[in-house]
Amino acid sequence: MTDYGTRHELPAYLREWQEKIEARARGYGLDFFPQVFEILSFDEMNEVAAYGGFPTRYPHWRWGMEYERLKKSGEYGLSRIYEMVINNNPSVAYLLEGNSLVDQKLVMCHVCGHNDFFKNNFTFKITDQDRRPPEGAEDMVVSRKDRVPTRKWIDTFANHAARVRKHMERHGVGAVEEFIDVCLALDNLIDPPNRMLEGRARPEEPDEPESIEVPKLKAKSYMDSFINPESYVAAQRKKLEEEAAKAKRFPERPTRDVLQFLIQHAPLERWERDVLEVIREEAYYFWPQAQTKIMNEGWASYWHSKIMTEYAADGNEIIDYADRNASVLSSGGGRQLNPYKLGVELYRYIEDRWNKGQFGKEWEDCDSMEERRHWDRRLGLGRKKIFEVRALYNDVTFIDEFLTPDFVMEHRLFTYAWSNRNDRFEIDSREFKAIKEKLLFKLTNFGNPFITVEDGNYENRSELYLRHEHQGVDLDLEKARETLRCLFRVWKRPAAIATLIDGRPTTLRYDGKAHAALPGHK
Amino acid sequence: MALNIDQDHARFRDIVKGRVRQNLRKYISHGELLGRQGKDTVSIPVPQIDIPQFRFGDKQSGGVGQGKGDQGDPVSGQEGEGEGEGSGKAGQQEGQHAVEVEVTLDDLALILGEELQLPRIEPRGQSRIMSDQDKYTGIRRTGPESLRHFKRTFREALKRQIASGTYNDARPVIVPVREDKRFKSWNTAIQPVANAVIVYMMDVSGSMGDEQKEIVRIESFWIDTWLRSQYKGLESVFIIHDAAAREVDRETFFRTRESGGTMISSAYKLCADILQKRYPADEWNIYPFHFSDGDNWSVDDTLQCINILKDRVLPAANMFCYGQVESPYGSGQFVKDLREHLGKDDRVVTSEIKDKDAIVDSIKTFLGKGR
Numbered sequence: 001m002t003d004y005g006t007r008h009e010l011p012a013y014l015r016e017w018q019e020k021i022e023a024r025a026r027g028y029g030l031d032f033f034p035q036v037f038e039i040l041s042f043d044e045m046n047e048v049a050a051y052g053g054f055p056t057r058y059p060h061w062r063w064g065m066e067y068e069r070l071k072k073s074g075e076y077g078l079s080r081i082y083e084m085v086i087n088n089n090p091s092v093a094y095l096l097e098g099n100s101l102v103d104q105k106l107v108m109c110h111v112c113g114h115n116d117f118f119k120n121n122f123t124f125k126i127t128d129q130d131r132r133p134p135e136g137a138e139d140m141v142v143s144r145k146d147r148v149p150t151r152k153w154i155d156t157f158a159n160h161a162a163r164v165r166k167h168m169e170r171h172g173v174g175a176v177e178e179f180i181d182v183c184l185a186l187d188n189l190i191d192p193p194n195r196m197l198e199g200r201a202r203p204e205e206p207d208e209p210e211s212i213e214v215p216k217l218k219a220k221s222y223m224d225s226f227i228n229p230e231s232y233v234a235a236q237r238k239k240l241e242e243e244a245a246k247a248k249r250f251p252e253r254p255t256r257d258v259l260q261f262l263i264q265h266a267p268l269e270r271w272e273r274d275v276l277e278v279i280r281e282e283a284y285y286f287w288p289q290a291q292t293k294i295m296n297e298g299w300a301s302y303w304h305s306k307i308m309t310e311y312a313a314d315g316n317e318i319i320d321y322a323d324r325n326a327s328v329l330s331s332g333g334g335r336q337l338n339p340y341k342l343g344v345e346l347y348r349y350i351e352d353r354w355n356k357g358q359f360g361k362e363w364e365d366c367d368s369m370e371e372r373r374h375w376d377r378r379l380g381l382g383r384k385k386i387f388e389v390r391a392l393y394n395d396v397t398f399i400d401e402f403l404t405p406d407f408v409m410e411h412r413l414f415t416y417a418w419s420n421r422n423d424r425f426e427i428d429s430r431e432f433k434a435i436k437e438k439l440l441f442k443l444t445n446f447g448n449p450f451i452t453v454e455d456g457n458y459e460n461r462s463e464l465y466l467r468h469e470h471q472g473v474d475l476d477l478e479k480a481r482e483t484l485r486c487l488f489r490v491w492k493r494p495a496a497i498a499t500l501i502d503g504r505p506t507t508l509r510y511d512g513k514a515h516a517a518l519p520g521h522k
Numbered sequence: 523m524a525l526n527i528d529q530d531h532a533r534f535r536d537i538v539k540g541r542v543r544q545n546l547r548k549y550i551s552h553g554e555l556l557g558r559q560g561k562d563t564v565s566i567p568v569p570q571i572d573i574p575q576f577r578f579g580d581k582q583s584g585g586v587g588q589g590k591g592d593q594g595d596p597v598s599g600q601e602g603e604g605e606g607e608g609s610g611k612a613g614q615q616e617g618q619h620a621v622e623v624e625v626t627l628d629d630l631a632l633i634l635g636e637e638l639q640l641p642r643i644e645p646r647g648q649s650r651i652m653s654d655q656d657k658y659t660g661i662r663r664t665g666p667e668s669l670r671h672f673k674r675t676f677r678e679a680l681k682r683q684i685a686s687g688t689y690n691d692a693r694p695v696i697v698p699v700r701e702d703k704r705f706k707s708w709n710t711a712i713q714p715v716a717n718a719v720i721v722y723m724m725d726v727s728g729s730m731g732d733e734q735k736e737i738v739r740i741e742s743f744w745i746d747t748w749l750r751s752q753y754k755g756l757e758s759v760f761i762i763h764d765a766a767a768r769e770v771d772r773e774t775f776f777r778t779r780e781s782g783g784t785m786i787s788s789a790y791k792l793c794a795d796i797l798q799k800r801y802p803a804d805e806w807n808i809y810p811f812h813f814s815d816g817d818n819w820s821v822d823d824t825l826q827c828i829n830i831l832k833d834r835v836l837p838a839a840n841m842f843c844y845g846q847v848e849s850p851y852g853s854g855q856f857v858k859d860l861r862e863h864l865g866k867d868d869r870v871v872t873s874e875i876k877d878k879d880a881i882v883d884s885i886k887t888f889l890g891k892g893r
Binding site: 067449 | 530531532535537571574579587590591595
């Protein structure tokens with residue numbers, strides 16, 4: 001960390017509150033890394049926010065773009081950042097200078113929730129930097145009880161910045177930045193589930209068992225060495241082996257970690273490879289946050305409400321608190337679902353159900369509405385259940401398991417779709433099934449299409465061949481074309497992607513000069 | 523302290539710069555902007571560059587929302603799909619879409635000034651008049667209930683109750699009576715202001731088509747915006763003319779379509795009369811703008827125009843601007859005559875506006891002198 005830690009220390013009265021709030025949070029069972037709060041001015045806040053929460057990032061224009069947007073919307077009073085926290089050990093969070101005490105308290109409570117989530121939710125294990133076991137050690141993922149993981153991401157990101165700066169000094173800002181743009185076009189092509197397993201000992205793969213049998217001419221045993229001379233057989237075997245090697249696919253099986261494939265196999269300069277590694281590393285860092293947006297924000301909101309209303313807010317602050325809370329959780333009637341709102345309501349819903357014992361076979365089998373309405377077994381398991389949920393679920397499984405028809409009805413969810421006739425988005429359905437399906441689809445792979453590298457030597461012309469696993473929604477064609485252009489820049493040979501367009505199998509291809517849409521797949 | 527982000531931000535601006543300029547032209551040339559003008563604000567897009575990725579096409583996918591409504595109802599908070607220019611240019615690296623930010627007209631004027639490098643206008647020294655401004659800073663004992671000052675009233679009542687011994691610590695109820703009531707009231711402040719008047723004159727003869735009027739409309743909007751940012755009190759006068767001139771209101775000015783001949787002198791004469799009567803030159807900054815297709819009725823009339831300008835309008839005005847829009851019918855002779863006779867006078871600015879794209883340059887010509 002740079003001098004941020006010292007320059008932006010909390011004043012004493014806020015530090016006092018920090019200690020009080022943290023003690024209270026621990027009392028509820030929240031478990032977080034040590035927390036460092038820093039206080040930033042409006043400009044600094046926008047800067048850090050533009051950098052995704054980090055004090056130092058590699059130079060790139062898009063931080064500037066973000067900065068301008070944040071600053072403008074702040075200045076015009078459209079939106080303001082209240083809270084920012086980074087998944088790091090120790091956790092670092094920022095408070096905005098000049099906010100009222102009630103705001104600062106609210107943020108501290110909220111941050112405790114986030115940090116508990118970062119530390120305990122399973123998806124974030126991917127950001128443990130000591131996850132990969134030393135040679136010969138057993139599986140770390142399993143044996144990690146009570147282990148305090150290393151997450152020095154602020155340092156790591158600063159190192160990334162230093163690496164990229166070094167390349168910029170040598171090769172020019174323009175060249176490196178242009179290449180970063182290319183990499184960013186590809187940075188959603190990673191494979192987090194697989195990376196989760198990276199630390200795990202792989203099951204032994206069977207060694208190439210089949211030795212190649214050279215076909216021989218039939219001969220009596222005493223004639224064999226004459227009819228099939230040793231030298232001939234050896235030569236034949238070698239030839240067959242070579243052919244087999246050639247026929248071997250490359251990559252051996254399709255991989256979703258396109259970035260890794262490119263790092264390993266694309267004809268890149270050394271600095272380009274290094275930049276690509278930086279981008280990939282950071283993409284993995286941000287992945288869990290994208291994957292648990294609803295759960296994470298819901299969890300933090302749940303705890304800020306709890307701690308503020310039961311403890312931290314003074315009587316005369318409660319109206320201000322309620323006002324802030326309402327604006328954070330408002331769904332605005334717009335077409336976006338507010339993840340804060342959806343998340344916190346789902347946790348409360350789960351807590352209520354488990355408190356009353358509304359789960360299990362008996363509950364599921366109960367058909368009487370009357371009985372269900374008054375169902376209360378007074379089990380009081382709610383708190384325990386939501387802590388379990390926050391550790392073991394991500395947004396997809398969270399919604400899949402706990403979104404029920406009752407909940408959907410109570411919260412007036414709907415699906416919407418584009419209407420060609422009226423040229424606008426319209427409410428499509430209030431059916432539970434449709435809503436859940438749509439929501440899950442949006443969340444799976446964080447709304448990214450599944451794309452794999454199928455062949456790095458397509459048609460034996462070392463062309464790159466990707467496949468889009470079509471799940472009912474077409475790719476944005478314009479963007480796909482532009483992305484192919486970026487792939488070409490990295491791969492230096494024509495790149496193609498197999499997909500469906502309006503239900504027809506189509507291969508989009510870019511050969512460095514022109515785009516083509518060819519019917520059919522390979 | 524310089525922030526780290528400044529470098530990144532500067533680079534972003536550089537990337538956009540070439541674009542911003544074109545973009546700005548586009549907004550300016552885009553008549554629609556006026557339509558989406560709120561009370562004091564206009565929404566303008568902030569440039570944003572999207573790095574392409576393999577993504578789903580949006581329309582097919584839809585999503586989940588929350589709130590009331592029946593099937594088929596529109597979903598509010600729609601993205602400005604129509605605004606994004608579906609740039610199909612294959613040679614470009616990034617697509618671009620616009621995020622809209624509501625901007626006040628003052629800011630818009632600032633941006634305009636920055637982009638076109640317009641100088642700030644120096645109001646003419648003698649043109650100062652006083653204006654009265656009312657501010658609610660005072661307190662009175664009488665007034666309407668709607669202006670009652672709650673705190674003061676409460677204090678007075680408290681004072682009275684304590685003084686008269688009717689205040690009870692255990693039950694601190696304060697009941698104001700009529701004498702306790704205090705009301706907000708205004709004080710009048712007198713401030714000097716630099717005032718300005720714009721006189722818009724437009725030729726509405728048969729040869730001015732809808733497209734020509736659209737150009738005039740857009741250009742006057744921007745001129746108005748800019749001058750408004752420079753002067754507190756800005757008044758506008760609208761004059762239309764064919765063979766005869768008359769003063770109209772704003773609506774009529776932009777809507778009217780007449781036919782018939784063109785006598786420009788009639789407009790200038792009316793302009794001069796109005797100025798003389800209502801806007802004495804020592805109190806007002808005066809900006810006459812005239813838009814026409816340049817097809818005047820006769821040479822005699824043109825000469826008369828020039829005389830009126832020389833003798834009556836120019837001495838009073840900060841400057842005189844003539845914009846000539848191109849029309850398929852007009853000869854476009856008038857601008858040449860103006861330049862021939864008054865070209866040396868630097869209070870006279872002429873500009874030819876071929877099409878919508880030329881509006882920006884024309885504004886720059888008009889307002890670039892800082893008068």
